[in-house]
Amino acid sequence: MAKLVIGTVSPATSVQDAGRFGAQRYGLTQSGAMDAFALACANTLVGNSLFTAAIEVGPLGGTFTARGGALRLALSGSMRQASIGARQLTLNESALLADGESLTLTPARTGSFTYLALEGGVQGEPVFGSLSVNMRSGLGSPYPRPLQSGDEINIAEAQPLAHERKLELPAETERPIRVVMGPQDDEFGEATELFLKSDWTLSAASDRMGFRLEGPVIKHNGGHNIVSDGTVSGSIQIPGNGQPLVLMPDRGTTGGYPKIATVIGPDLRRIAQTQVGKKLRFKAMTITEAHVEARRYAKFLASLPGLLREARGSAFNLDALQSANIAGAAVSAMDSVTWQPSPADETSTP
Numbered sequence: 001m002a003k004l005v006i007g008t009v010s011p012a013t014s015v016q017d018a019g020r021f022g023a024q025r026y027g028l029t030q031s032g033a034m035d036a037f038a039l040a041c042a043n044t045l046v047g048n049s050l051f052t053a054a055i056e057v058g059p060l061g062g063t064f065t066a067r068g069g070a071l072r073l074a075l076s077g078s079m080r081q082a083s084i085g086a087r088q089l090t091l092n093e094s095a096l097l098a099d100g101e102s103l104t105l106t107p108a109r110t111g112s113f114t115y116l117a118l119e120g121g122v123q124g125e126p127v128f129g130s131l132s133v134n135m136r137s138g139l140g141s142p143y144p145r146p147l148q149s150g151d152e153i154n155i156a157e158a159q160p161l162a163h164e165r166k167l168e169l170p171a172e173t174e175r176p177i178r179v180v181m182g183p184q185d186d187e188f189g190e191a192t193e194l195f196l197k198s199d200w201t202l203s204a205a206s207d208r209m210g211f212r213l214e215g216p217v218i219k220h221n222g223g224h225n226i227v228s229d230g231t232v233s234g235s236i237q238i239p240g241n242g243q244p245l246v247l248m249p250d251r252g253t254t255g256g257y258p259k260i261a262t263v264i265g266p267d268l269r270r271i272a273q274t275q276v277g278k279k280l281r282f283k284a285m286t287i288t289e290a291h292v293e294a295r296r297y298a299k300f301l302a303s304l305p306g307l308l309r310e311a312r313g314s315a316f317n318l319d320a321l322q323s324a325n326i327a328g329a330a331v332s333a334m335d336s337v338t339w340q341p342s343p344a345d346e347t348s349t350p
Contacts, residue, residue, distance in 0.1 A: 002069030012058025018051035038077035042117030045074035069157035072119035078111025111273035120156030176283035184258035217242035234263030266297035
């Protein structure tokens with residue numbers, strides 16, 4: 001058994017899988033990856049099941065070192081520079097981290113969360129069926145908190161592999177975040193149109209529990225308090241200040257603010273990867289349309305292993321370079337015979 005030793009990391013770095021299911025009626029928070037699609041991609045690259053526990057790396061990056069054996073890893077999610085020593089890594093491509101080597105991740109350039117999946121997955125004891133960390137509840141494994149410098153995580157040693165793998169994913173297009181209106185959109189009347197037509201800016205006062213949006217004030221028709229009822233990831237509450245609050249995986253399971261809309265499952269990752277200060281918009285769709293998109297998303301997730309391709313690396317072979325004649329015929333500036341064109345050269349086509 002090898003280990004991954006945590007170096008410098010931000011407080012937003014933690015172990016996450018798909019989360020906890022089946023007990024929200026008892027108040028048990030779901031938790032889980034902010035971007036489940038990126039988690040699935042990274043796991044696919046190292047041969048794990050889609051939602052095996054991995055490391056969710058927050059916006060500020062970090063360093064990770066292999067100890068006691070080589071580890072196979074893959075990164076997916078937000079764009080950032082990644083390197084092992086002088087070797088640059090590519091997102092959505094597997095790589096080997098040799099014993100003693102360190103992986104360095106810089107702050108995210110786009111998006112917020114990158115998933116570091118490791119062959120065999122993070123080892124730990126499930127808590128209510130999941131390793132996912134929820135800091136407020138003190139749940140998670142192998143540490144019931146975000147990762148800190150000096151933490152060590154048990155990881156299976158990398159297995160021999162003929163070649164590393166990459167995922168060829170379709171390019172993403174910019175579009176509004178899709179929502180189903182309700183269940184309390186009738187509390188807002190004409191303000192629902194303002195909600196859909198406005199640009200919203202992600203506030204710095206956002207975390208894994210909820211993303212706060214800044215923009216025009218959404219007014220309530222009958223007050224901002226309702227009888228508490230159930231919430232889901234993607235519920236958009238409108239508290240007393242009229243600024244939308246999008247509930248994320250570490251949300252409470254019930255809430256007493258009216259919910260104007262709900263982000264559809266396939267678009268949760270898109271709002272999770274919105275950076276602080278960036279703008280977004282919403283677009284309404286019907287429940288039937290949302291079901292179609294959910295089925296399409298599930299089908300695409302299931303197809304990920306079929307999108308794997310061989311990653312043809314560009315290993316630098318210094319010995320081969322030194323023995324190769326990469327300059328063609330040698331010439332001498334002091335000897336015109338070596339650089340005067342031949343008759344064949346004069347008649348050739350460029």
